[in-house]
């Protein structure tokens with residue numbers, strides 16, 4: 001059935017985008033999926049599709065900006081399935097505005113709350129269980145966690161924080177059997193762009209991206225499943241993202257120009 005047969009996998013941000021596509025990609029292997037996000041109706045429709053494909057499911061509607069709800073998600077998982085094998089910390093949000101135009105500090109705070117703090121709270125709650133199962137941590141960061149991106153300062157900062165946290169934790173976990181696979185997608189067609197906060201802290205409402213020119217959530221999920229199975233250290237989903245890691249050391253100005261162009265061209 002595959003590496004994830006019977007595996008108890010918590011996926012946050014499962015109601016949309018990459019999280020949803022990942023659940024659909026994993027389901028045929030027969031995992032026990034815990035689907036977490038705020039929109040219960042979207043989670044229920046995903047759950048029935050995943051059950052039809054071969055998974056067991058538990059739906060946990062929750063607001064992960066609340067630390068208690070992060071802990072409750074892990075508690076409910078272990079109460080229901082008796083164990084936890086994999087935590088995919090995927091729920092996230094973004095913003096789109098120059099730093100010097102942002103008037104509402106809530107933009108910085110809310111991005112950090114969900115993208116960084118919720119991931120830390122979930123991970124700390126999950127760790128004792130993952131140590132028992134020698135499980136997997138799969139934080140979904142971004143190529144924006146590896147380099148600067150204009151008009152994404154709050155988002156970049158939150159994703160750099162995620163990568164720094166897990167690079168440190170990975171060393172601490174070296175002898176535990178628990179592995180960290182940090183996922184760094186490049187642009188993906190999802191709801192995140194429509195929901196991006198503007199300088200006033202309001203959702204943009206429409207996607208500014210050239211959606212025909214960027215990866216689909218299904219393509220991203222198809223790369224994630226084997227990387228998770230192989231317990232790879234990091235998955236970067238684009239060639240420019242992979243090259244950027246190396247070039248940043250020798251030609252950082254060039255990487256700044258590539259990032260500026262990606263935003264200007266919206267792809």
Ligand SMILES: NC(=O)c1ccc[n+]([C@@H]2O[C@H](COP(=O)([O-])OP(=O)(O)OC[C@H]3O[C@@H](n4cnc5c(N)ncnc54)[C@H](OP(=O)(O)O)[C@@H]3O)[C@@H](O)[C@H]2O)c1
Nearest residue numbers: 013015016017018037038039064092142187188190191192
């Ligand atoms: N799309 C991209 O271009 C891209 C690129 C690089 C990295 N990423 C990262 O990939 C991850 C997934 O993003 P996506 O693109 O799939 O975004 P998306 O389509 O907007 O999905 C985000 C998910 O997070 C959930 N969520 C948002 N706020 C939440 C909260 N307070 N509590 C619980 N769940 C919450 C949303 O569900 P509800 O609204 O139902 O709560 C939704 O299921 C994020 O960490 C993002 O930063 C995305």
